[in-house]
Amino acid sequence: MKTGFFLLSLLIVTLSVMPPAAAAPESIEVLYVPANGNQVSTAASLIQGQTYTFRISGMFVWGGCGPVVCPGGAPDYTRWADARFMTDDHFHNVHTGYVYLTINGSIPHIPQYSPDHIYTVQVVGTGAPATFRIQDGGCCYADNSGALRVELLSPGEPPAIAMGVKPFSQYSVPVVITAGWGEDRYGDPRTTDESDIICRWGCNLTAWAMMLDYYGAAYGKHSNPRELNNWLREHEGYIVRGVVYNKVVQYANEYWGETPLRLSPVRVEGRNDQRLHQLLSAGIPVMLRVNNGNHFVLAVGETMQSGVQTWYIHDPGGCNADPYTSPLTTLLSRYQNQYTHMYWAEAQAAPTPRSSITLALGSPAELLITDPLGRRTGIDVRTGEIHSEILDSSYLLEQLASDDETGGLDDHPIKMFNLPLPMDGSYTVEIIGRDNGAYTLDVFAYDEIGGLTRATLPGSITPGEVDTITIIYSADPDEGIHIRYAHPIFLPFIRKP
């Protein structure tokens, strides 16, 4: 078992050693068939009489609906379809009808619905390029968005794995109906303004929403970026523009309350392809940190591309995303197969232990946490040492890049300590100054049934100065969780406000 800790300094090094953007090799042809009715073709002609195999994956929005006609379509009442099947209740019920894909003008033979939305079809060459087009009643494309992905497979292509995660975009899905959330105000309402909107900063939010929607779908519990964003804004789920992961867990567990489903605490780990394979094989979508750590996408499967192992991802995109570009792509095609960290949470039948500790620090300082066994995680500014001894803990700089045309970095980076399933006992948290300034330390401590003990501790710091707090942690809800400044301020109890 590897500890889920990653060196802050590595992130900085990564900036300078990232390979230059290179065109991904594409010996297998990949096409996107937009839901707007445009036809796309393979680049080459298919030899007459020869059989070719295409893999068609993904899903798109073919319209909007409402509570009367589509009572199962809440919360956003969007109607979806994949290569063959359409739905008006988020794939709870599926049928065929007037929305379908054509290949060379015909409906492909896809006899059975597949919940991963991947279909493999054989196409006999006609001596011309193969053509693909999405039909929507011949008329009704204005309220559509998204695209299907089509791969021309080479002989002996191994099967891909994928999950039927609905691909949300940060921008509006679809553009022309009220479900578009791209311009919704984003982040902590006390510290952000009207220029902080989902399409600019909401990649992490959107990836979480996809994950929650996927897990909740089995119980008819659908999430989307707007629903999650609204809840986080009302429940201190943001530190400025940073999503507090375990607030997402709290949201899921409250939203799923009447179902047996519960979300585990969030795990964070550096790049680990083997673990990623295990998780995806077990049906667990994994959030990947890409683009030098400043952007988030959701891995939903794996595949081979030009003989290279890569991963299907849903990319939330950003403000300028074309609504007919599928969020479904691969890590190889878009990010040179690079990622720095993985974040995931499992949905399990209750009871699932929900205990965790998250610390978020905004300041010119670093955190050094010592657990009840004397193990440490964090950065000791005094010595320059980086510690990663607490099992499964992570300490990371969270800083998004704006997903608009500026691409500028969030000017409120947060240092986040995360520890799922902490052991009971006393944790010492040292706030060690790098520079002069004010800091805010936010503490989110959850007991095993998800009860939150929350504190915001303000202070000021100078280089090398150390402020210390103690967290007396117990996962037992009857014991309570106590947080106090060691000296000189004494806050005896902050108990589930």
Ligand SMILES: [Ca+2]
């Ligand atoms: Ca339509």
